[in-house]
Amino acid sequence: MHNEEPFGVHQYWKFKNNHSVGLFTDMNLYYDALAIAKNKGFINVYILEKNLLERVIGLKYIETFKKRAFQDLIRELNRFKLIYKDENDFYLTESGIKLLKIYEKSKEKYFDFLLDKMNSENGIPGWFINRLWTINPGGQGQVVVPSPIKSWKPGKQKWQDNQWNKELAIVSEETHIQINRRLPNSFPMNIETWISEVKKEYERLGKRKQRRVAKKDKEDEDKKMEFFAPRGRLTFAMKNVAVKFLFSNKYIANETNDFIANKKSDDPINSRTFMVWCPRLETFELLYYSDYFEEIPGRLIFPCSVFGTNKDLANFSLVHTIAAPSKELLFRHKPKWVQYKEEFIETLNECYQIIYNKEGIIYVSLQQVRDEVCRLLRISALTFEIFLETAFRESVQRKIEFSIALETDIREDQRSGFQIQRRPVFINNVPNSLIAIKQFI
Amino acid sequence: MSTLFRKPVPIEEKKNKYDTLEFKHNPFPVDPAVKPYSKDERENGSIYMTDLREEEIQQFNDIVLNSDSKINLLMDYAAYRGRGIGKTAFLNYLRKEINKDLGDTFTKGQQVLYAIYVNPGGEKKERKFSHLSRIIYQSIMNDKLLLITFCRLRANSGLIPNEILQGVTYDNLSETLGNDSWLIQNNIDLQKVDHQVETILNEHGVTFFKSVEPNLFEHSFINFKKVFSVENTELYWKNYGVDFVFSELVRLFKAADFSNIILLFDEAEKIIISQNFGERREFCDNLRYYFIDGSNENATSHFYKLIMTIHPNSQELLLTHWNAAGLDRFSVLGGEGANANTIFFRPLKDKKLAVLLAKEYLTRARTNISNVSDELFPFEEEALEKAIEICDGIPGKFLKLLYNAIEQSLSENWDKITANRIENIWKKIIEADPKPTTAKSEMLQTKTNLK
Numbered sequence: 001m002h003n004e005e006p007f008g009v010h011q012y013w014k015f016k017n018n019h020s021v022g023l024f025t026d027m028n029l030y031y032d033a034l035a036i037a038k039n040k041g042f043i044n045v046y047i048l049e050k051n052l053l054e055r056v057i058g059l060k061y062i063e064t065f066k067k068r069a070f071q072d073l074i075r076e077l078n079r080f081k082l083i084y085k086d087e088n089d090f091y092l093t094e095s096g097i098k099l100l101k102i103y104e105k106s107k108e109k110y111f112d113f114l115l116d117k118m119n120s121e122n123g124i125p126g127w128f129i130n131r132l133w134t135i136n137p138g139g140q141g142q143v144v145v146p147s148p149i150k151s152w153k154p155g156k157q158k159w160q161d162n163q164w165n166k167e168l169a170i171v172s173e174e175t176h177i178q179i180n181r182r183l184p185n186s187f188p189m190n191i192e193t194w195i196s197e198v199k200k201e202y203e204r205l206g207k208r209k210q211r212r213v214a215k216k217d218k219e220d221e222d223k224k225m226e227f228f229a230p231r232g233r234l235t236f237a238m239k240n241v242a243v244k245f246l247f248s249n250k251y252i253a254n255e256t257n258d259f260i261a262n263k264k265s266d267d268p269i270n271s272r273t274f275m276v277w278c279p280r281l282e283t284f285e286l287l288y289y290s291d292y293f294e295e296i297p298g299r300l301i302f303p304c305s306v307f308g309t310n311k312d313l314a315n316f317s318l319v320h321t322i323a324a325p326s327k328e329l330l331f332r333h334k335p336k337w338v339q340y341k342e343e344f345i346e347t348l349n350e351c352y353q354i355i356y357n358k359e360g361i362i363y364v365s366l367q368q369v370r371d372e373v374c375r376l377l378r379i380s381a382l383t384f385e386i387f388l389e390t391a392f393r394e395s396v397q398r399k400i401e402f403s404i405a406l407e408t409d410i411r412e413d414q415r416s417g418f419q420i421q422r423r424p425v426f427i428n429n430v431p432n433s434l435i436a437i438k439q440f441i
Numbered sequence: 442m443s444t445l446f447r448k449p450v451p452i453e454e455k456k457n458k459y460d461t462l463e464f465k466h467n468p469f470p471v472d473p474a475v476k477p478y479s480k481d482e483r484e485n486g487s488i489y490m491t492d493l494r495e496e497e498i499q500q501f502n503d504i505v506l507n508s509d510s511k512i513n514l515l516m517d518y519a520a521y522r523g524r525g526i527g528k529t530a531f532l533n534y535l536r537k538e539i540n541k542d543l544g545d546t547f548t549k550g551q552q553v554l555y556a557i558y559v560n561p562g563g564e565k566k567e568r569k570f571s572h573l574s575r576i577i578y579q580s581i582m583n584d585k586l587l588l589i590t591f592c593r594l595r596a597n598s599g600l601i602p603n604e605i606l607q608g609v610t611y612d613n614l615s616e617t618l619g620n621d622s623w624l625i626q627n628n629i630d631l632q633k634v635d636h637q638v639e640t641i642l643n644e645h646g647v648t649f650f651k652s653v654e655p656n657l658f659e660h661s662f663i664n665f666k667k668v669f670s671v672e673n674t675e676l677y678w679k680n681y682g683v684d685f686v687f688s689e690l691v692r693l694f695k696a697a698d699f700s701n702i703i704l705l706f707d708e709a710e711k712i713i714i715s716q717n718f719g720e721r722r723e724f725c726d727n728l729r730y731y732f733i734d735g736s737n738e739n740a741t742s743h744f745y746k747l748i749m750t751i752h753p754n755s756q757e758l759l760l761t762h763w764n765a766a767g768l769d770r771f772s773v774l775g776g777e778g779a780n781a782n783t784i785f786f787r788p789l790k791d792k793k794l795a796v797l798l799a800k801e802y803l804t805r806a807r808t809n810i811s812n813v814s815d816e817l818f819p820f821e822e823e824a825l826e827k828a829i830e831i832c833d834g835i836p837g838k839f840l841k842l843l844y845n846a847i848e849q850s851l852s853e854n855w856d857k858i859t860a861n862r863i864e865n866i867w868k869k870i871i872e873a874d875p876k877p878t879t880a881k882s883e884m885l886q887t888k889t890n891l892k
Binding site: 137139140141142181182183184293295296303304305306308333343347372375376377378379 | 883884885887888889890891892
């Protein structure tokens with residue numbers, strides 16, 4: 001259709017359905033659900049609940065999903081036409097059977113298939129990458145969604161005590177300053193606007209209904225939460241403001257909307273779906289993100305893919321199904337080991353040395369090294385794993401000048417809080433979490 | 442002679458490179474850590490300047506000796522500055538000072554005390570309270586305490602005349618009161634004495650020896666020690682060991698008229714860090730049971746006084762369990778209330794004190810004391826002041842820096858060690874040591890350009 005549009009008319013990003021997305025991030029779930037459908041003849045929410053295997057996210061063992069996740073999963077499978085509805089149950093379609101076969105043959109093609117579906121249905125993946133490049137073209141698309149500076153550790157507060165105060169304003173300001181000092185232009189919102197928007201959002205969140213305490217027993221008294229954590233609320237407020245600013249239909253620097261919108265509020269993603277798209281697009285190797293860069297308060301996201309017309313195919317692979325309205329194609333950064341070996345090993349060692357010098361411990365967090373290597377080289381987590389595994393093997397064979405030691409042990413600080421949900425580095429299918437590097441003498 | 446049977450050259454005969462400075466050896470310790478049983482006075486803690494720690498000694502008096510608090514803490518005041526600040530040296534000083542006259546000077550003759558230094562190994566095996574009891578027991582057995590107890594029991598029998606007791610000193614106990622033939626030589630009726638001791642023990646409820654050995658004192662102190670040597674098996678300690686230490690031994694020491702035994706428990710974090718959640722809770726519960734309100738001799742008579750050195754980070758680990766066990770009502774771990782039971786250890790503030798400390802080390806190493814015109818030679822006073830300043834007031838680091846300075850002054854033939862030189866040495870140490878680098882204002886630039 002858009003081929004016939006006259007030159008000069010703004011071209012929108014296309015999508016078939018709507019922007020809504022299931023609130024789950026594990027891309028293997030589609031396969032698992034389809035396999036159950038094949039096995040049992042059909043699926044429904046109840047069957048998925050009973051049969052989907054428990055799994056591990058990061059280092060955390062997830063026993064069951066919320067019912068909502070199964071409903072979402074079925075809705076998406078249906079929308080992708082992998083299953084169809086007959087009365088209250090769902091049956092495999094031809095395309096569903098095909099996807100099962102694809103998965104068994106090549107995981108990469110399975111992911112490409114899903115990426116294609118998501119892109120044409122929701123319109124998000126290609127657009128998301130493009131938006132990152134729009135926000136910070138000079139910084140190679142790296143963007144930060146802020147959260148309060150790490151040194152701020154307030155206690156809990158009475159629920160009613162929801163006034164904005166000077167401390168919160170200072171934290172918001174300092175967060176903005178730190179991000180832009182360390183990675184200029186990665187969060188290009190005006191600082192005054194930022195503080196006032198965060199204030200508004202924080203106060204709005206404070207006016208919500210008081211949450212209830214989860215009952216352990218049916219007979220327990222119905223109680224309202226007495227306290228709340230200011231850090232949690234401020235984090236949430238910052239995320240809402242930042243996502244709205246960065247990923248709204250019309251970006252501040254653009255003249256028009258990216259998508260045809262019916263309503264003014266029809267933004268492609270909100271802070272909730274943002275949390276879903278980051279890990280999904282990471283699985284598809286289109287971007288990399290981490291909440292754990294020591295110097296950055298917030299989530300740093302950068303693309304490992306770029307739109308262009310023609311790219312050197314030794315270092316890039318074409319994502320066949322995604323194109324921008326400008327007709328530019330999407331290319332994944334997928335360098336080959338032979339050409340990239342030296343650069344990778346040099347960067348790996350450099351990043352290790354920086355952390356080692358800072359901490360003085362020989363074994364340092366592998367995830368921390370990965371974050372920085374991927375950021376400097378703009379490679380995906382999967383490429384990092386493949387390269388590290390190769391480097392490790394070559395180190396054993398003394399084909400490179402460094403001795404690399406990997407450990408599966410988990411240090412105390414890697415076990416606490418959200419760290420446990422952090423993606424581990426899989427080498428030979430084993431999650432590793434510590435690394436030491438030394439030059440052979 | 443065959444090289445096979447060659448003997449090593451004694452250290453004294455080797456050429457002493459410190460001769461040029463008129464030192465016996467490098468005046469400062471190569472590893473600035475206290476090794477309580479080492480023979481080298483640079484490392485065994487015998488060079489100790491009480492002036493440096495007057496404040497802490499006063500706190501010890503107030504908190505431990507002159508109060509009823511049973512569990513006390515010794516903590517670094519500044520977080521994570523722990524190593525080398527002098528806690529072990531301080532405990533070691535307390536141990537020596539208390540034990541030399543059984544607390545006579547410390548308590549102005551009021552109490553009879555003995556201090557035991559307890560230090561868990563680093564193997565992370567010791568995680569339970571029974572393990573701690575075993576370490577306490579082993580420290581008691583390795584110390585002189587049992588011999589002193591035995592001799593005090595004999596002396597308290599009332600059957601040995603004062604004139605004879607006058608000849609007994611701290612150092613000759615095993616040859617005098619602990620030695621049967623010495624008593625016989627002095628015309629003492631050994632049997633009567635031993636019988637009286639047995640009566641005293643009975644009166645105090647010490648029952649342990651009865652089950653083990655009917656003729657308790659047949660073979661003198663060696664036998665006595667053997668009686669109180671218990672099995673060293675995990676099973677014994679799990680089932681009986683804790684009670685043995687916290688009831689039986691307490692009764693024994695009380696029979697010998699000790700007012701209190703002070704347990705100087707160093708490096709408590711070694712135990713705490715290796716514990717899991719459940720073990721920490723259990724550990725705190727046991728601390729309360731055995732030190733404060735359980736049904737055992739120690740808790741009822743408030744006999745052992747515990748001082749735990751603890752690092753701020755292990756304090757965090759322990760805090761919830763500590764409070765859950767209700768220990769916070771008796772001994773506060775952290776926060777405002779901690780002052781009542783915590784000796785805070787601060788870095789040295791006064792530079793002059795550090796200079797005095799260095800002078801003491803220098804003097805002890807000099808070959809010819811009378812001939813010295815400058816007591817700080819080869820250091821200049823400003824150099825020593827500079828040194829303590831750049832070491833953040835931590836004596837351990839300070840001594841190590843001075844050690845390095847002496848070595849370097851010899852290899853480079855310096856006539857004086859100046860403040861400038863100290864600074865240069867420090868810079869070299871820092872360069873060799875990985876140190877936190879201050880965060881750059883901007884992160885490293887991306888290497889790959891995808892566009």
